[in-house]
Amino acid sequence: xSENFYINTDITKAKTLPALFYKSExxxxxxxxxxxxxxxxxxxxxxxxxxPQSVYPFVLLDSFLTEPMLLTRNENEHIxxxxxxxxxxxxVVVLHPGKSKKLTxxxxxxxxxLKGEFEHMPEFNEVKDFPKPCDNLHQFPLRKLGPLLFxxxxxxxxxxxxxxxxxxxxxxxxxxxxxxxxxxxxDYLVHANWALYCDNYLEGFHIPFVHKDLNSILxxxxxxxxxxxxxxxxxxxxxxxxxxxxxxxxxxxYGKNVSAYYYWVFPNMMFNFYPWGLSVNVVKxxxxxxxxxxxxxYVYDPSxxxxxxxxxxxxxxxxxxxxxxxxxxxxRSSFYxxxxxxxxREQGVHHFHTLLSKFLNA
Numbered sequence: 001x002s003e004n005f006y007i008n009t010d011i012t013k014a015k016t017l018p019a020l021f022y023k024s025e026x027x028x029x030x031x032x033x034x035x036x037x038x039x040x041x042x043x044x045x046x047x048x049x050x051x052p053q054s055v056y057p058f059v060l061l062d063s064f065l066t067e068p069m070l071l072t073r074n075e076n077e078h079i080x081x082x083x084x085x086x087x088x089x090x091x092v093v094v095l096h097p098g099k100s101k102k103l104t105x106x107x108x109x110x111x112x113x114l115k116g117e118f119e120h121m122p123e124f125n126e127v128k129d130f131p132k133p134c135d136n137l138h139q140f141p142l143r144k145l146g147p148l149l150f151x152x153x154x155x156x157x158x159x160x161x162x163x164x165x166x167x168x169x170x171x172x173x174x175x176x177x178x179x180x181x182x183x184x185x186x187d188y189l190v191h192a193n194w195a196l197y198c199d200n201y202l203e204g205f206h207i208p209f210v211h212k213d214l215n216s217i218l219x220x221x222x223x224x225x226x227x228x229x230x231x232x233x234x235x236x237x238x239x240x241x242x243x244x245x246x247x248x249x250x251x252x253x254y255g256k257n258v259s260a261y262y263y264w265v266f267p268n269m270m271f272n273f274y275p276w277g278l279s280v281n282v283v284k285x286x287x288x289x290x291x292x293x294x295x296x297x298y299v300y301d302p303s304x305x306x307x308x309x310x311x312x313x314x315x316x317x318x319x320x321x322x323x324x325x326x327x328x329x330x331x332r333s334s335f336y337x338x339x340x341x342x343x344x345r346e347q348g349v350h351h352f353h354t355l356l357s358k359f360l361n362a
Contacts, residue, residue, distance in 0.1 A: 003027055005357040011350045015338045017357070019331045022193045027360070028288045035267050035359045036065055038156040039230075042269050042282055043081065045147040045180065045298075049073035053101050053114065057084050057094040060151075064285045068092050069140070069151065072103070074114040081151045082116040083138035093137070103137070112137055146175030148280075156359075162231045162265055169233070169261055170273050172248050178277050178298035184305075186314070188293045190321050192328035194268065194285040195356070197293060200324050201281075202264055202348030204234060210319050217259065217309050227351040234348065236260035236309050243275055243308025259309040264348065266355050274310025276301050289328065293317075 003024060008014035021027055041060055048056040049071045060067040070084035070093070086093050091107040094100070102119070103112040111120040116137030124130060141152040143159040145166065150159050190197055200206065204223040208215045222237040238244060238259040245261075247254045263271040270281035277300040284292040295313065299305065306312070330336055341350045 003360075005360055007350070007354045007357045009354065011341050011343045011347065014341055014350055014353075016341065016349070017195075017353045018338045019333070019336050021356075022196060022328075022331045023288070025288055028193075028285070030360060031285075032065060034362060035356065036061065037153045038359060039267055040143070040150045040152045040155055040159045040162075040265075042280060043069070043071070043149050043151045045149060046079065046144075047147065047180065048097070048149075049079060051099065052077055053099055054097070055094050055100045055103070055114070056097045057092070060153075061284050063287070065153075067153070070094050070103075070137075071149070072114040072116075078115075079142065079149070080115055081140040081142045081149070083140070085137075086110055087118070087135050087137065088121065115139070146178065148175070157230055161229060165228045165231060166263055166271070169252065170263075172251060173273065174300070175278070175298075178300045181297045181299045184297045184299075186295050188295070188317055188321065190291045190293055190324060191289060192291060192321075192324045193288060193331075194283050194291040195352075196324050196327050196331070197283050197291055197320075198264070198268065198352055199349050200320055200327070201262075201270055202232070202234075202352055203342075203346045204236075205342060205345035206323065210323055211316055213312060214309065214316055219257075225345075225347045227347055230355070231263055231265045232348045232351050234262040234264075236262065238309065240308075243304060243310075245275055264352075266352070267359075272310070274304070275308060276304035276310050279310070279313060 003020060003026065005017060005021060007017070043058070043060065052073055052075050054073050056071040058069055060069050068084040070082045072080045072082060084093050086105040086107065088105065088108055088110045091105050093103050093105050103114065109122045113119055116139050118131045118135040141155065143150045143163060145163050152159060204220070207218065208220055217238055219237045219239050224235045226233045236259050238257050240257065244257045244259050247258065261273040265271065268283040272279040272281065278298040280296040282294045284294065286292055
């Protein structure tokens, strides 16, 4: 990649990523290896492999990384995340979710256990120096937040530090009791670069201008952003005492009316905690100009759905899409080069751009 991106760490002096970042096919391709393969991804929850000796194949970020992967739960209840690519000739090993005691490739019969360890291969008795560790299925590191699962492809940092930072504020919530609700989960197609969608999420600056209903709930003057190493947090306060978290006395925000905790995790994940539960948003690049955003809802208290800051999420999403798709058109102009950051309102965007430049320049 020939482009070199620089973001001044002093937000009062910094410029945003240049328009070239959102327009360059070379940069878009470089993101796969330098950003997404070096970070972590949300891959679902433990219920995908609820029973012992169960398997769940999936493709991570299809149309972008398109990485065949596999969740397994062995007879000892241990969950593994494995490559779903046979180490013989590259065939996909598991085609369908279900129960399985072994992993057997249907192409030439190579067999693995549910930890991904090589066990048997027909017609290989005369092969020398076989098997070796490379004949096992690749195992990806796995981290958990309650029942939520995160896999690192070739990560340059430990996701546990992100989990620990999130738990400082949401650790009191019984996430193990949150229930996936597919009826209110949904995918959205956004005709814009994936990073523009993240840019928009990472600041509350636009709320009074774009989200009139949400602005009537949130106290814009108290809206707060905190940045950490590989994630950041936006806190939505409200003047109303209803539809807020019931915070324990030892909580850092005890006594405040918090209606939402919005966590962004590098590079493309959002975890929006509301009194009713959690909305996970995964931003999935399709190509340089199109993005799929998956909203995955885990409900804790159904009586609080459609109330407070966590209500009308589809309306908020459509408002965001309208703006982001117009920004997409604008950054493709020959006359837009880069912007500046609001030091009081765009700390999250500055943090995102700093991380992107750091990973891309590495």
